[in-house]
Amino acid sequence: MIPDVQSPMRPLLEAVRDGEHIGGRDLIxxxxxxxxxxxxxxxxxxxxxxxxxxxxxxxxxxxxFS
Incomplete structure (x- = not known):
């Protein structure tokens, strides 16, 4: 199911927490x-x-986050 607007926030933070650059397409x-x-x-x-x-x-x- 496509998540609501706020649901991706925490997983996105977890995905970038190591400080390594991840492109938008890869994050999606x-x-x-x-x-x-x-x-x-x-x-x-x-x-x-x-x-x-x-x-x-x-x-x-x-x-x-920006």
Whole structure:
């Protein structure tokens, strides 16, 4: 199931806690694995754009850390 807006926050912090740079695409893939998304969920797009749900969820969480 695609996580709500806040659910990726802690896993994202855990993924980057060692200070090593991880690119956005790799973080999105890691979060998709973490939340056990199906292929359909992984590729699901927002109805109003061409962006994926996980792109938006992970991007929103990352902006809150900067």
């Amino acid at each position: 893939a890691a979060m998709s694995d973490r939340f056990e998304l199906t292929d359909e969920e992984w590729t699901a797009l927002l109805p109003s754009s061409r962006q994926g749900w996980m792109d938006i969820r992970v991007g929103w969480s990352m902006r809150h």
